[in-house]
Amino acid sequence: MGSWDAALDAAGVRDERLRADFTRQRRVVARYRFPQYAAVRLLLPRPTVPHLLAATAFMHHTDNLLDGDGSLRERSTAYERWAGQVREALASGRSDHDVLRPVLHACAARPRLAERIEAFLEGAAVELDFAGFGTEADYQRYVDAWSLPAFMLPADVLAPTREPAGFRDACRAFIDGSQRLDFVNDLADDLRAGRLTLPRDVLDRHGVTRADLVERRATAGVRELIARQLDDARASLRAAHALVGHLPAAHRAFGRALIGMEEATADAARAKGAGLLVSSARPAVPTAVRLLVREYRKRGQ
Template sequence: MKTWDRTLTAAGIHGPRLRDDYTRQRSLVAAYRRHAYVAVRLLLPAEVVPHVIAATAFMHHTDTLLDQGAAEAGNAAAEDAAAWEKEVADALASGESGHPVLRALLHTVSVHPRMKGHIEEFLAGASLDRDFTGFADEAGYQRYVDAYALPAFMLVACLLLGPDTGAGTDGAAGSRALCRAYIDGSQRLDFVNDLAEDLRDGRLALPAEALERHGVSRADLERGRDTPGTRALLAASLDRARRDLLASRRLPGFAPPAHRAFIRAFVSLEVLTADAALRKGVALFGGPARPAVPAALGVLLREYGRRGR
């Protein structure tokens, strides 16, 4: 694994300010998704690492602003989210920005032009997250996946998948379907795993229809009640998430060989998280589940060894 300075150089990132911009994004990503950051650094070629980090940092920054805007609609946070969407659109149109997140992103777009369309698609669906009030049913959740979660994931996926998966090819349809399976499972897993934090913020992302089917009220979830209904609700949601994650395991076949170890790892790590959440059950009301450190390290080391061979 190259040092960070050598990684930036290998990716063709020169100039003190631009290198500093990417370094800032690296710090942000390492702080909030440590295991994902380690996987990126360990398993991806140096020339793509800063670009994956820039895309991830942009996605996280945007998602944070949108979540704050949803929680405080009509207040400064909502205005900040709308202002950010305009700032991103203006930056894409002009190719310039004074914001370090966007300066790094714009450079990445200049190296990987097809990302621009994914950014625009992501922004087009931003209102669903910013104005989120909950899902009435499974169909509402699936619309959210199509309009917001999948475009968000494609910001990174477009850097990892081969150029032959561009629009209009059979490969594009196959890879996008697998990307959708992955993000459907990953997003559902996040909504269950982050249930305690979301409820503290006044946000409930499990469909009302699912609560009704299991005889669970919002108050049951907010008070962390251990009932047959809450246990069944959590288990059913996590089982479905796990099935979708497992269905995405063919995704590495659409990527260049140098990227396959990383893709296998991030799918495996999500499955491990789903397994940990299933074991935790109603204890998720106290906080999210995480994969056991030895198991997560085992995935990374196994894929690192396969990459070396």
């Protein structure tokens, strides 16, 4: 995968404490989603790698605060404290936090990233107060308020210096497909945690109740519900391929791999069907390896 030290050098990370900070955040991302981490290391040029990992680790840290243990009041207090730290760091250019120091370095290289972070922070209330979706329109508002601003953090690291027309729309298509896929694929875990992430009007359309999902009833309606949600996710991911054309040539292999991994997950979820009420689906390891090898050979195209 190449030398991590060389990637830090290429990104201009010289300070030893900062290099240690970046290394800690690299490990966080590797534990969180190893296939995507492997794609970052294999397919992106060295100067991009540390900054993309820093943006992703920051997003993950914030999301964990919002979704963590504790009452709504406790989580709200923890988040407000964190948001204050973030804003103070962005204003001063300094921080004592090992998640924020790498982000500040990334912002210095990509000044637009600071604006993305502020938009991300402003949307956090939607995730903090999440109580499910009454309608598909509610889900779409969630994507606009929270999912898209979150994705725009790593997307900004990948984007050209001047954001091209259509870039945000392509990012929106990707995150709509990815978020919908996550909600369907993670049904079992979410239901165990007391969360229903599919819109209630969509359940009604298929004659499905929350109890059907909680009790793992593989009815015709449940199977159709899952299949249609995965179809919608797949359609958005197909539209997201436009994103690749907006990226610099050096980042396109990674863009294709990112979308391809989501598509492979959607295929695995479709094959599992109502079994998603028991556990999530994951692409077979050989499928992921073939995807990475294919894109490795096409780097720069």
